[in-house]
Amino acid sequence: MLNFLVRRTVGAILVIIAVTFIVFVIFIVVPGGDPAQRIAGKNATQQNIVNIRKDWGFDRPFYVQYSKMMQKMFSGELVSYTSQQNVLDQIKLGLPATFSLAIGAGIIWLFFGIVVGVVSAIKAGKLSDRAITVLALIGVSMPVFWLGIVTRYYLAEGGLTTFFPDGEYVAFTSDPLQWFWHLVLPWTVLAVLFIGFYSRVLRGNILDTSNEDYVRTAKAKGLAPNRIMRKHILRLSLIPIITLFGLDFAAVLGGGAILTETVFDLHGVGQYAYESINNFDLPPIMAVTMYAAIFIVVFNVLVDLFYAFLDPRIRPA
Amino acid sequence: MAQQATETEFTLDTAAELAAHEEPEAIRGRSPWYLAWRRLRRNYVAFFFLFVFIVVVVACAFAPVYAKHVAGTGPNTNHILENVKVNGKETPVVSSGGYIDPHTGKLCPTSQSGCKLVASIPIGPTWFGAGGKFVLGADQNGRDIAVRLLYGGRTSLFIGIFSSAICVFFAVILALVAAYYGGWADFTITRFFDVMFAFPVILLGIALGSALAINGFHHFGINIQSGSIWIPTLIISYVLVPYIGRPLRGQVLSLREKEFVEASISQGASPLRVMFIELLPNIASSVIVFFTLIIANNILLETALSFLGAGVQPPTASWGTMIADGQNLIVTRPWLSFAPGLAIIITVVSLNVFGDGLRDALDPRAKVKVSH
């Protein structure tokens, strides 16, 4: 087991290194043109550009550039030239909002995704199943940012009511109730998409597992249908869901909920990236991308471990 | 009287004769494609939605016709200072703004709290009251929304469909090569997938989108200018490759162990032959389903990227950019954002329902009552 852990960790580190390299390639190499000008951003003066060129090593071979970029990223000295702010500090500012959004929405979508999935599988073929499928399909087909805009308009800005607060994030430490209240709409909007998806995947898994031979054996043993569902079918059907959840959750934690954050003005890490896009301000985008990737790689290892725990066939002998 | 057999094999004349007189129904072997088609044929819902999707595609294809003959204007033409006759009344295309009450969408008498300041208010939907102009209204720049909707559809559908095709193409090749050759090829390709999986799709899309938006893409002999819609197309296809490639690789891996592959190889089949003639047809049903569903996914992804500004660049219309444009005016002119949103939902739902139907036809397992 330790062997497994070590191997996965080493693998993860290698992937992170590859990730940094890819980030480098995406931002420095791929676009062509003058990287210094790109990094300097919109309001750059000629002097800025020259300084940046020197600082980032754009006049030197690319491995120097790479090492300089890495230095900047990991030393916390990465600065956005357009906004004159330290990128890492800005990311830290956005973390509480992003985390709050991710954790709350994650709990909601996992819970409801499983419930809806089980219900529609049990009632497969019947009217309730079809109705759920239709709703799930619509949920999965909606652009999440559009849903956010519409919800915000109707429920917060006054289209129908101003019952809900109109965006913005309130820190938990300053006012827990408001913190919760301001997050209800964003949580729901973000969860809708995942609930639709997860319930369909789970439904499919359950129906597939129900046809497995070991379920037939369980029936032959005389087990009650409830027990068969709980202990045999669900146990196996949930394994892929848990893996999916691990990865999706990691993505949202890493700022992948950029759309929801932006639409509801939560000023999380994702929204920070969005604001930088509008200005074509590259250093923050680079940093957020890297940060998100690291999150996902770490979660990947955790999910793998958990998976081995759930499915004994995977465990190393 | 029992009849004698003749000196041949067991396919005796008696049996053959009797068989010739009536046709006992032997179990006819049917190809899985035929069976799948039969299952699909029965699925009226799937076909209805396929029809809806086709209607959307055709409507958007006819965008220039609508622009020219019905609306009389193009998608990027500003009419900001003009007037138009709506039901006989002269109305400015874009009027000056003021404080708007979110509940009613109308002007507030004074700047009371709760009223939002809006800079300019374009004309709302005329519903053919102006003879085909501004049927769905105009945006802040005085552009005809209906025309932009159709042109935007062209953009979004183009990007969605082509990115899917390119993505599936490369994913299939990578999956086949990785699973067939194993060894270093598999190792490299899987590592590549792993690294790509480390990035959240949307962030990677944003990263590439913003990096390429400034200067365009000029590598490998390909030159694409920064405003071209090929940029989002290529970005989206690239980003999605591992999501298709990895499951396909898994499928090919399990197929590879089957005896028919071994048999083919032992008969001297070349790698290309094994990959494309033995393995590929067996993953074909997955590929078809993936392709359909990924178009839906890519349309959503493109609209999201365009909404954020990292996809289609203005002034090109896309359903995503339109929603972004309409954000500020949602209080007075909700149609600006609603119309493209609804268009997206209709298109994506149709693709999803049809894709689901395809998947069920190709791989059925649902417990449904068969009524007789």
Next chain:
Amino acid sequence: MAERLLEVKDLKVQFATVDGTVKAVDGVSFDLDRGKVLGIVGESGSGKSVTAMTLMGLTRDVNSRFEGEVLYKGKDLLQVSDAEMQQYRGAEMGMIFQDPMTSLNPVYRIGEQIVEAIRTHEKIDKRAAKNRAVELLRQVGIPNPESRVDDFPHQFSGGMRQRAMIAIALSCNPDVLIADEPTTALDVTIQAQIIELIDRLKDDFNSAVILITHDLGVVADVADEIIVMYAGNVVERAATRDLFYDPQMPYTWGLLGSIPRLDRPRPERLHSITGSPPSLINLPQGCSFRPRCPHAFDRCREKPPLENHVDPPTHLDRCWLDVEYKRAHRGDTIAGGKPEAA
């Protein structure tokens, strides 16, 4: 007179499908006494598995229709509610299936799966149940049962997994064990062991066995009575010895003739029964085997009833042919000699 455990009377099982009604079982009757082994032999699609699963109530579904009676100790199982049927399964009748690898849940330990079966039907605490599980594993011939009981299915070999399945099936002392192709997925050497085991356990547990297979060689040793099924019907039924020495159905001759034999001169080609089994949606008129029967004649257009034509009253068959003719002409088919008839 041994206790009559099971009486199946004219059982019919049909499935409604999009292509039509599949008559999987079209009038099957047999009996099973305690201590006896009944062999059911037939090719794929003959209805043997459906019959077995129906005895256990595993074919109940929205699309299935049943006719006839399945009397288990006098009670018609076709009429019993789903909840009641559940009580019978495992406690009164146990079943083992063809592929032991997929028939065991991969995420639970073997011991847990046996204990689950026991505790479903008996009020017994976990420790006692686990001890019984260990004993059962010992009885089915698994070495080191105390440690193997905590293993996962993928840690067992194929033969051992099937033994574990047998342990599960017998854990609640059922009176009937149904074995559906128990050896088809196993090596030949293991096959013999498993069949022997089943036979021995039948005596240990004082139960009866229904052994289903497509391979006559498998039942030759252990079965007391054999039913041959074709296209959903019983086409021949006899005590084992009678079946092998005086087979009355051309189909049975075909089955016997297609067994490769080491003790006979080698024929030029291995015999097979030409043609394919009929569609169960559109059965041929009259005798279902007629299209493939080299001896068919015009009377065969009328479906023969299952009747006794020879001395032992328990030997039934569905064939219009004259007994003398059969005895004269079956030799070549069965002997596997040159592919000619007389």
